[in-house]
Amino acid sequence: MKISITGGGISGLSLGCFLQTRGFETEIFEKHSVPGGLCTSWKKGEFTFDGCLHWILGSDSGSSFYKLWSELLDMKSIEFVNHDIRVAIELKENEDKYGNKVFLLYTNIGKLETYLLDLAPEDSVAIKSLVKLIRIIQKFEVPPMIENISRLQPLRMKMGMIKYLPFLVQFIRWKNETNFSFARKLKNPFLKEAFELLFDGDEVNLMVMAMPLAFYDKKSAGYPVGGSAKFAGRIADKYETLGGKIHYNTAIDKIIVEDNVAKGVLLCDGTSVYSDITISAADWHFTVFKALEGKFVDHKILKLAELKKLEVYPSVMLVSLGVSRDFKEHQHFFRFPIEKEYKSPDGTVYNRIEAHIYHYDPTLAPKGKTIIAMSFYTRNGEFWINLRNSDKEEYNRCKNQFATAMVDYLNEKIGGVKESIEETDISTPATYQRYTGNWKGSAQGWFPPKNLLALSPVSATLPGLKNFYYTSHWSIPGGGLPSALKSAHDLAQIIRLKYK
Template sequence: MAIIRRPTIIVVGAGIAGLTAGIRAEQNGFHAIVLESQPVVGGLCTGWYRKGRYLDGCIHWLTGSKKDTELFKMWQNVHAFKDENDIIDLDTFGTYEYDGVQVPFYADVDKAEKTWLEIAPEDKKEIKKFFKMVRDFMSVETPCNRPMNNLGLKTYLKVGISVLKVWPSYLLTMKIDTDKYALKFKNPAIRNAIKLCQPGPGNLFSMLYSYSTITSENGGIPKGGSKLFAENMKEYFLELGGTLKLSTEVKEIILEKKKAVGVITNKGEEIRGDYVVTTISPELVVNNLLDSKYQLNSFMKRFKKNNPVPTCCLLYYEVEDLPELDTQFTFQTKEFICGTQKFNHIGLRNYRYDPETYVKGNKTIVCVLIDQYDDDYFYWDNLYYSNKEGYYNVKEKLLKDVQDRIVDRFKELKGKITPLDISTPHTFKRYTNSSRGGFMSFLFTSKNSMYHAEKIRGVKNLYLAGQWVSSPGGVPFALMTGQHIIQKICRKESIKCISLNNFKIVKN
């Protein structure tokens, strides 16, 4: 009997995009070899332990957590949840306090609208318009199972009709940045809430899209945290027969006659395959793995234009007797510095929603995420390399500054907060090699486009996936790009890509 050789797909990176590509490759009859530079999978979708406590480093909301959505089926297909009921839906997207007034972004959209109208009757017209847009966004489910340029006529028409109805909302929100939009409101508390709900120069579209996933019960959180979420995918990939090599950094992509035929790793190992799929920043693919022999000007231009890469500092504390608070509670503080920016607010995230994972007796894990951008990344990175001791001192000071301000707001917490850990944009870069320490890819602003080409011109059998080819990133985009790239390779190989529902593991 003739043995049929399965084409091999080498995947660079075992984040969500890499694991998805590996799983879909195996499901479709390829052999996948996933190579990951770190000793663990997950990439930016991660969590870690300090002083015996699990600290989550990623998912605040998971688009596609609602059963029966296309995205949910995709998450199920890659076995990201052990049990499909392991999703926690939150009551709000956050509450923003300003001069004693609290503005909640309830998941119940009618309740939120009513509360906002009570807070700011002077903004009735704008508030009505805002919640109309939220409802419009709730009514559209964008297709995810297939790439946008390969939807087929029937799906195109279906999506086209549903989008047409809400087109004015889409157009308006794409073209206006959130901080400018906030100025339409007279009430300072509402204005502050809209501005901080998505700080920085992101457009209103991203903010409304995120909020509408919560109001549609499609932005829940996986129980057990982000690390488990990625580990579930890893286990399934191995069960399918995929090969995973951890602590294996790809140093070079081998090209023969301008065709990718394998990679060379940090261990000097040469691994041969029929295709190479990268899930890291295209900047690193071109400059490091292809030794700058190819150009990717369109991608590199994105860094040059006013096109911020969002990153952050994450500060973790264990808090005794935390008062009843919304999961995300943002309040004003006296000024403090983080990176190159001055802040006068703190967003306190408490993880009480998943007590098994984050609560021990009367002690709860809380985290403060401070938004950082490109200049801040360079600040932290330069500090680390020029003055390591200074870097650690600045981190310690920041942990203390924020702790003091939490106590200023919640006097009853004096002596009840223990700092656990702090990460900076430099940390993300060091552990995931993400360009500029980005925790997502480019911010979706009123001036940039979402997609980037998945190919490097002139190189055959090399494909790009991951958050960097689909702004603004996030785990759903990582999932989608990982899946779509395998669909493209299937098409090239004239293989009918197996549908999500039909896949079964056949054990020999």
């Protein structure tokens, strides 16, 4: 049985591998010249700039995702870096009792608990409650029974879910807790401000912090040395060794449909490629409303497209610098306030800066040098997309103006940056949209909803269309590699059940 897959990102590559091992004949059509989609890096001079990975959930056996990655790769052969400190957050208003303005989010839970209790003994009840939540998460496989979709789970396995009762009790207790609501319970001013700034001033469900911390502590959420493109390349290599074929520089225009049955894909060069099953692992909005012309939708899909059900993950302005120093005296990942807020050309106002120094990955730069990347989230990505389409000269002026201002702020903070710059790269939402096709230039997919237990509104099928399936990081809110991997694994099982 022949299957065509549109999109050579992590979901498309993973799905291709899973299907090849299950006896299907697949081929992938990728618009770009390299695999990976959003999981990408690129060379500029002596430097490799990375646009995706900071950590991978399932880098070791402490996470259930390790089992899925291990179906694709020899995870033990990959070198991972596990940081002692996830992020250093400089506060604007408050100092701790030692006169420090920087809050350290340790990845070792015991060390984090000791640190928090030392800083704020008056908040011991709240601190111990949070640590208890993280410890309970660690005792369970989350998500549970990840290897099999429900239809492949035997009754005994399903009955085993009763052991998750302690986790469920904690989840229900914490499901509506955000970093803001938790901060309001704290008495210590330093700790209160630190929790408010965990997500750079945004209010986010606290489970979004607690779950990764549970995995950091177990060394199962590490960074793969070599970065995003190298990691994606490993999966592409695996796919090709399994007999799969990737057509690079091959964009599709439409999905061929006859009598409400998907028959294959029409390439942008006019070539028709027919298959028994057609799968899109490309951008959700492109797939539904362009490749399929919006003909197979219902009320739920229209609400998604109108952003009435979920928000799209913010777009990113990414300013990357190749510098002639390694800056190892600084934390690898830190955020700090700026004295005077900066208004971006797209209207977004920034009063804090996030900087990532890759001095822990020697493969990205020559010895003694490194990469510094600054990320800035914006919900007005379409400004950059439209500006590039209408006035490229003004677009370049605006993005260079933005980058210059941000480099000035960073240089003022840590010193020695401007005179060390050898290469500069500026990615805007237009860059993300142009190279990956991701809707609105988003850096991921759907933003996580407040109810983390809610079922995903994105189905693997579309109403009224046969022999078609969908999978990508848009399939599960939150996006990222875990969503891409799990949705691909689930779909491979669905197809195997139906067609084998």
